Amino acid sequence: MCSLSLFHYSEYLVTAINNPRSLSLDSFLLNHSFEYNLAALSSWVEFTLEKLLFPELKQITWLSTVGLLMVIFGDCLRKAAMLTAGSNFNHIVQNEKSDTHTLVTSGVYGWFRHPSYVGWFYWSIGTQVLLCNPICVVGYALASWRFFRERIEEEEITLIHFFGEEYLEYKRKVPSGLPFIKGVKVEL
Numbered sequence: 001m002c003s004l005s006l007f008h009y010s011e012y013l014v015t016a017i018n019n020p021r022s023l024s025l026d027s028f029l030l031n032h033s034f035e036y037n038l039a040a041l042s043s044w045v046e047f048t049l050e051k052l053l054f055p056e057l058k059q060i061t062w063l064s065t066v067g068l069l070m071v072i073f074g075d076c077l078r079k080a081a082m083l084t085a086g087s088n089f090n091h092i093v094q095n096e097k098s099d100t101h102t103l104v105t106s107g108v109y110g111w112f113r114h115p116s117y118v119g120w121f122y123w124s125i126g127t128q129v130l131l132c133n134p135i136c137v138v139g140y141a142l143a144s145w146r147f148f149r150e151r152i153e154e155e156e157i158t159l160i161h162f163f164g165e166e167y168l169e170y171k172r173k174v175p176s177g178l179p180f181i182k183g184v185k186v187e188l
Contacts, residue, residue: 003071003127004040010075014082015091022090029091039143043128043136050133058132070126078119080108089116093155097162105170112177113170114155117148121178149181156184 008028015027029036051058082089084107087100094101108115121144128136159167168186176183 003075003123003130007075007123010079011091014079015089018082018085018089019087021087022092027091035143035147039124039136039140042139043131043133046133046136047131057134060132063132064130067126067128067130067132070122070129072126074119074121074123074126076119077108078116078123081115081119084108085116093151093158095158101162103159103163103166103170105174110174113174113183114148114152114176114178117152118177121145121148145178145181148178152176152178152181153184160184160186 008030011029012023012027016023047058085104088102088104112118124140124144125137128140156167156171171183171186
C-alpha cells in the first residue's frame with residue numbers, strides 16, 4: 001500500500017511542479033482505466049488467498065527484496081523522466097504540438113526513448129514480485145508490455161509528426177527501453 005500510495009501521490013506532485021497547467025485530480029492516475037483497477041484488485045485477492053492457503057509463499061524475503069528494488073528503481077526512473085521532460089511531459093498523448101514543445105533527448109532520455117514507461121513497467125511488475133504474487137507477476141508483465149507496446153507506437157507516430165527527421169534520428173540511436181518493443185515501424 002505504501003508503494004501504491006507513494007506512486008500515485010508523486011505522480012500528482014511532480015505534475016504540479018512540472019506542468020501545473022495540466023494538473024487535475026486525474027494527475028493522481030487513480031482513475032487510469034478499468035483494467036488498471038481490475039489489476040490492483042486482482043493482486044490484492046491473489047495476495048490474500050495465497051497468504052491464507054500458502055503462507056510460506058509470502059515469506060520469501062530475498063524475492064520481496066528484489067521486488068522492492070524494482071519498485072524503487074521503476075518509480076525513480078519514471079519521476080526522473082517526468083522531471084527531465086518538464087512541461088513537455090503530459091499523462092495524455094498530445095495531438096497538437098504546442099509552441100513550447102521540444103524533443104527531450106538528454107538525461108534519462110539519453111538512455112531510453114520512453115523512460116517513464118520503462119519505469120512504470122518495472123514498478124508495476126516489482127509490486128507483484130514484492131508481494132510474491134506469481135500469477136500477477138505474469139499477468140502484470142503481459143498486460144503492461146502490451147499496453148506500452150501500443151502506447152509507444154501511438155506516441156511515436158505523434159512524435160514523428162511533431163519532430164520529423166530529428167525524432168527518427170533519435171529513434172535510431174536510443175532504444176525504447178522495454179524488452180522486444182522497437183516502436184513504430186517507419187517505411188521510407
